[in-house]
């Protein structure tokens with residue numbers, strides 16, 4: 149059984165010094181002992197820097213990484229989320245199974261290097277280019293499963309239900325045929341994924357009704373009610389004002405209001421974005437125990453709006469972070485932007501806390517996002533304690549703007565003072581996947597990624 153000796157580590161009770169972490173053969177943490185200053189007998193690996201739990205990325209669309217940096221020209225004076233969506237549909241059209249494998253493999257390596265050890269793939273690129281299903285209905289989902297396994301990232305794959313083009317029940321547009329999946333197709337995908345994931349200890353499978361726009365709320369309710377308990381259910385909701393207005397016009401209710409009234413939303417649910425919500429909706433989400441899945445870089449990139457985080461935390465709400473469109477892969481930057489959005493809206497500072505709380509904002513953000521992310525993806529991660537998976541980051545003091553920072557000051561420096569990624573080594577399920585900032589497969593994966601992008605653009 150390998151053992152690590154860290155100069156300091158973020159434990160559930162807070163930061164501790166001289167922490168020995170024993171790891172069991174199955175990749176879980178067997179024991180944690182703070183205050184160990186003497187090496188006792190057996191082989192102990194000395195860790196070079198502060199250790200924190202690896203972050204969960206609760207919302208990613210892997211294929212969208214292919215268009216990062218390529219949708220930043222104004223082609224229409226009314227450029228918006230909706231014109232971006234057209235560009236995204238064009239990118240999706242060029243992604244076949246081999247392209248998805250190459251994009252996801254390199255993407256998951258980039259995520260590991262940034263400090264994400266578990267990723268949630270909200271996956272809707274199910275069908276072949278002409279809209280027909282592949283022989284294996286889970287062909288594309290399985291490419292994500294194998295990509296994550298090959299580079300050592302933990303994954304919750306969330307196959308998406310996608311049934312219509314809008315609240316008016318309009319049929320899918322031609323560009324949306326690759327996403328088509330009704331309840332029957334979803335069940336076939338889930339069944340096939342059971343086979344693809346049979347050997348994996350780091351894979352979970354959930355489901356994701358794409359949005360109330362793409363799936364009638366009655367179907368959301370039926371599917372959620374038929375699933376085994378503890379299944380993670382994710383849904384995009386209230387990301388754009390036009391979506392809120394269309395929902396009101398069609399149903400008389402706002403999207404979060406409708407979802408909370410008509411579906412069994414509870415702690416296994418993750419509401420992605422939930423940007424445009426009133427105080428009642430905010431309180432209802434918090435009371436349900438559902439996690440708000442916040443994606444600040446993508447929400448800024450797409451002009452979505454700013455989630456009312458301080459009010460939500462004061463109401464007892466839980467949140468995690470996601471890289472969504474994968475415009476950038478950096479949990480430190482996601483959390484920095486999350487807090488800065490609050491400051492810009494309210495003209496005050498240090499707002500990502502319960503209104504009565506004081507203390508380190510960096511630490512509060514990291515810890516809350518760990519807890520919310522692990523819950524949302526149904527994964528035993530985010531905590532350095534016995535029984536949890538050994539998903540750990542070793543931070544690099546040479547990359548911290550405050551090299552002598554201790555305890556919560558480390559996370560404040562990493563999140564708010566960062567210009568370089570502060571991560572040196574990354575362990576997932578007890579195995580080192582990134583050492584000294586490098587992943588063993590990165591050169592080969594980069595070459596395959598570049599080749600896939602070139603195939604897609606020619």
Ligand SMILES: [Zn+2]
Nearest residue numbers: 209270384472
């Ligand atoms: Zn999304």
